[in-house]
Amino acid sequence: MREVDIKALERAFAQVERQVARRIGDMYRTRCQGCGGKTEVQYTGWLKQVECSACEEPCDLMRSHVIMADFQHKGAGLVECPRCQHVWRTGNVSARVRCPTCSYTFEPINREVHPARYRCGACGNEEPIVAAVEAQGRPPSHRMRFLDLLCETCGRRHQRPSQGDLDRYAAIESRVRSNFSKLRVPREEIPAGYNTDQLRRYGYRFWHELFSARQLRGLDLLFRAIARVPDSPSRELLTLHASSALEFNSLHCSAKGLGTGAIRRAFAHHALIPAKEPLEAHLWGIEHRFSVGGSSGGSARSTSGESFPRGDGPSNPPNAGRSGTAAAPARSSSTANASRPARLAASASL
Numbered sequence: 001m002r003e004v005d006i007k008a009l010e011r012a013f014a015q016v017e018r019q020v021a022r023r024i025g026d027m028y029r030t031r032c033q034g035c036g037g038k039t040e041v042q043y044t045g046w047l048k049q050v051e052c053s054a055c056e057e058p059c060d061l062m063r064s065h066v067i068m069a070d071f072q073h074k075g076a077g078l079v080e081c082p083r084c085q086h087v088w089r090t091g092n093v094s095a096r097v098r099c100p101t102c103s104y105t106f107e108p109i110n111r112e113v114h115p116a117r118y119r120c121g122a123c124g125n126e127e128p129i130v131a132a133v134e135a136q137g138r139p140p141s142h143r144m145r146f147l148d149l150l151c152e153t154c155g156r157r158h159q160r161p162s163q164g165d166l167d168r169y170a171a172i173e174s175r176v177r178s179n180f181s182k183l184r185v186p187r188e189e190i191p192a193g194y195n196t197d198q199l200r201r202y203g204y205r206f207w208h209e210l211f212s213a214r215q216l217r218g219l220d221l222l223f224r225a226i227a228r229v230p231d232s233p234s235r236e237l238l239t240l241h242a243s244s245a246l247e248f249n250s251l252h253c254s255a256k257g258l259g260t261g262a263i264r265r266a267f268a269h270h271a272l273i274p275a276k277e278p279l280e281a282h283l284w285g286i287e288h289r290f291s292v293g294g295s296s297g298g299s300a301r302s303t304s305g306e307s308f309p310r311g312d313g314p315s316n317p318p319n320a321g322r323s324g325t326a327a328a329p330a331r332s333s334s335t336a337n338a339s340r341p342a343r344l345a346a347s348a349s350l
């Protein structure tokens with residue numbers, strides 16, 4: 001046990017924030033498709049894919065065309081058009097719906113294939129997912145499926161990624177690939193075992209494969225900046241705090257649903273089941289002008305007078321004034337900032 005120098009901790013956090021907040025935030029830049037305004041992606045929805053072992057086309061490993069249920073409105077949910085991938089919220093996922101973009105009609109709730117199997121949309125081949133994983137010799141890849149953003153003009157929006165979003169992400173991936181040997185990421189192999197075999201059957205061999213390229217790059221920046229903090233107790237506390245972000249920032253996390261905490265954390269189940277539909281949070285978290293409520297979300301004061309529907313906040317540890325991550329204490333402009341390191345110190349029990 002020892003006393004924590006709160007002022008030193010605040011200085012240390014401010015130093016880390018100066019060094020990485022913008023660089024991390026830059027990786028989440030996007031445009032609201034409602035008003036064209038610039039913003040950052042709060043959550044990115046992914047969908048696992050395997051290569052069809054018959055024709056090598058990428059195949060979605062989806063449960064249905066419902067992305068997530070809306071727990072505040074029974075029967076409603078966020079759905080994706082199977083033809084054009086448009087994403088929208090519909091009042092009844094069990095009814096036949098018409099895509100507002102391409103007019104295709106379908107029943108979102110319908111499950112097209114058994115959860116342990118995939119069906120190729122190109123050639124009709126259907127077989128167990130593990131057979132395709134074995135044939136391709138690597139873990140499933142991921143298709144960016146939707147972006148969840150808070151636009152200052154339009155409010156919360158779910159939108160299909162644009163070509164610009166895909167291109168920006170591809171640039172991050174390629175940068176991570178070429179710098180991989182220099183990144184601070186876990187390089188250990190996943191050992192064989194009762195729980196880890198669930199991952200290994202899905203082709204995972206290394207722990208770093210459980211993170212997106214953006215997460216690897218962001219975590220590298222974050223832990224590198226923390227390592228540069230000269231004050232040792234502050235450095236230890238920030239390392240501890242940042243390590244807790246891992247539970248909310250890997251491709252093992254998935255969506256809980258609309259109207260509830262956003263992220264189902266990696267260890268929500270005591271098992272290592274690969275998430276077919278991972279949800280990636282903004283690693284640093286975005287400051288926004290909406291009040292976010294919810295059982296486990298933050299409690300930001302609204303600075304715009306607008307209110308955000310209760311319960312759509314993150315499931316991360318309280319992060320007043322921000323949403324999206326457990327990684328970073330509030331920004332210096334937040335009213336919560338002064339008390340943040342104090343809370344952090346209290347929770348660390350050093």
Ligand SMILES: [Zn+2]
Nearest residue numbers: 032035151154
């Ligand atoms: Zn907008």
Ligand SMILES: [Zn+2]
Nearest residue numbers: 081084099102
């Ligand atoms: Zn469509």
Ligand SMILES: [Zn+2]
Nearest residue numbers: 052055120123
């Ligand atoms: Zn095929």
